[in-house]
Amino acid sequence: MLSCRHLIGQLRYASNNSVRSITAKILDQRYIELRPANDERPLKFPSIWLRDNCQCSECFHGATRARKSHWERGPLSHAAAQAVHFDEHRQQLVINWQDAHNSSYDLEWLQQRDFSPEARQRYLSEVYKPTMQLWGKSQFGEVTREFHYADVMAQDAVLCAWLEALAVQGFALLREAPNDVQVARQLAERIGYIKRTTYGDVFEVKSKPNAGNYAYLMTPLPMHTDMPYYEYKAGINILHTLVQSESPGGANTMTDGFFVAQRLREEFPKYYDLLRSVPVNWYDIGHDGDAGKPFHSLWRGPVICLDVDGQFARINQNTTKRDSRFTVPLELVVDWYEAYDKFLQLVQEESVQFKTRAGDVFVFNNLRMLHGRTAYEDSPQNKRHLVGAYVDWDIIYSKLRTLMFPNAKD
Template sequence: MALRILSSRIVRQTGVSLFKVEQVIDFGMHNFKQFILSKSHWNPTTNASVSLHHAQSGSWKAASASEPHLVDSNRGSKIVASYQPEATRERHHLIVESADEQRFEFPLIWLRDNCQCAECFHPKSYSRILNWELFKVDAVAQLREIVLTENGNKLEIIWSDGHRSQYGSEWLLKRSFDNDSKQEYLNEWYRPRPTLWNKHRFGEILENFEFKDVINSDEALLAWIECLIKYGVVMIRNTPLAETEARKLVERVGFIRKTHYGEEYIIKAKEGTSNVAYLSAPLQMHTDLPYYDYLPGCNLLHCLVQSESQGGRNLLCDAFYVAELMREKHPKEFKILSETLVNWTDVGEDEGREFHSIYRAPVICIGRDGNLERINHSVPQRDSFFNVPLASVEPWYRALELFVGLIHREAVQFKTVPGNILTFSNVRMLHGRSGYTDTVANTRHIVGAFLDWDEIYSKWRVLKAKTKK
């Protein structure tokens, strides 16, 4: 995408422009349009100024050697904007215009920090290597000259210290600071916003994938991951009935997440267990391992043998939907559950490993961007130590009562069959199970495994980038 340089601009910390360009400098025209001071933005008390000087040669050049040149190398003409900033701290910006007449503004300090030359950037690792011990904000981001090359497809800056930086127009505009571009990047490459659902929409949102397709096809793998990101739950069908198959699915994405219950874990009714999931009694809805700071992000539950009794039915709820419902309809209770720290704990022994885990976090965790980040809820793993003021205890219980009532109201029930792998987000979904009865001839047998969201998002970006080439 071709660029036109409009101006370098000084912007105060308050965001008020000392000067701005009222009309575009059109490099495609024989008669250049002028810079016009905007009276509404002009502060007469400052020393800032804009000057244009015409040379006898017919080109525009700087009034002094210290002033930056704006050059369109395709026409051999120079445009000069000079300024004398006041003594207070300011930000220097560069404004460019794309071929479709959109304006973009880039801080000079950001441009200098993101120089793409071999001295500053290592392309193989996509890593900045410039020496930040020598990087002085007030010294390095001073312009000497700006040059457009390759028909406006490349921007070259010569800094006051003689260093040269080049930026491809496509690279530059993708990193625009306007709000739409920033949000587009976050949705496109960081973490897309989830689509929340209630129990009435479960039949619409639940996607089914064949195990062999996800194992053998990158296209199917990408589609599965995208559904998992969007809806938080996906069913994999016709998986071979062996305890190693869940691992194969995990390793298509990254690597299995080990916890103090091991890597794969076998869910069968066990006598003398320290984990209520290994009982045949009803299992209340919960998130797994809320006592972990670094919480496993995704569950994979591979059904090898299902109970022939009426029990063993899965319970599942989109807890993000419930949390957003509370934020809208019950803000007081939402605030309590999102701000009150709860002690989550797990003490016991499994396969010879002893453990005592504790983590403190609210039931509803909100990220720094204000979006929902994680749900913590497990009645068995909520500690009896509750380190809150006495006056906060009963209001918290009343808020939790509302939350639990809503998750049960919005829960769906279904029963997996041998060959199903139920995959779901452990930071978003609440899951449980109705009680069941084993017999000598029929023992319910589930193999579980965890996969981290960091690995899921990483694989998603890799696959997505390949499809765009």
């Protein structure tokens, strides 16, 4: 994605506004080709795609940016082009279809939708999602990004840079937040909408009697991701330190789970394939506090999840929330445990440790980062107290795009 240092109004493309001489022709009744006179690479578009994306008022509702559908099945039977030409004055491709419909497409609009590998990748990395920077323990210092809470709340450019850091490096630290239990909520609402879970919309992390979650104990908290038992898992975790423990413990631990997954793929491919393919049952049963509503959350998914492009999308790991029910074929179990053991070994090898202080807000990608905590001890005068909130990545990416491309039309 383009840098947030300049709040760029629209995506850059390899095009210009000068009048261009272009020849348009039909290829095999399946494609339309635009060939520039200066021997630049031609643009080639499927006829069916052009028919499906006609921009005329009969086919496209401009105010809502929505395609109008007049086909019961689809555009396939209407996709044959009868004649094409390029209007140099308007810089438009004009198509006369065999059903007597006419369409025109601006050259810039077509260039932004070029089917070449370079154009497709540019869109995926500059608009869809920023390219992640995976990192190990030795790179922690160089990838750490810090921001001031007040600047994030007041300046869109800083907000954009903070969200970009979360998307690229996977975590960031905010400094000098006020001593206010509403900080986590205010940050979530600065992005967009807070995510409500069975633990509420804002949750407190401190030692509690009759704890309903392992995080509410003073014992060491193993490296994990939150809520692997949710199909729609929380995107980022916002943890505001109100009171830090004065004991030697209470330090944060963290590992880039995607970096570990990459190491597994390269160094231990058999283990990687098992953790990518074998589903695990994750669960959470109980209630949050004496008055909380009971819950029984279950989701079944592998430790390493990929997206439709084969990229890392989600890490599931939470030893305290891994169900004893393992609904996989018997012969897979021992091999899976061997792979899982190697994964946890690499997680520990690549883990970093740091201790936040009062006024710090530690924010991280909960789909990617494994986090934990060292054991600590409360005293009557010093009780460790954090306040947290979640925001989904759909909301974060949406906010980031509105900041990056405020003038985007479609």
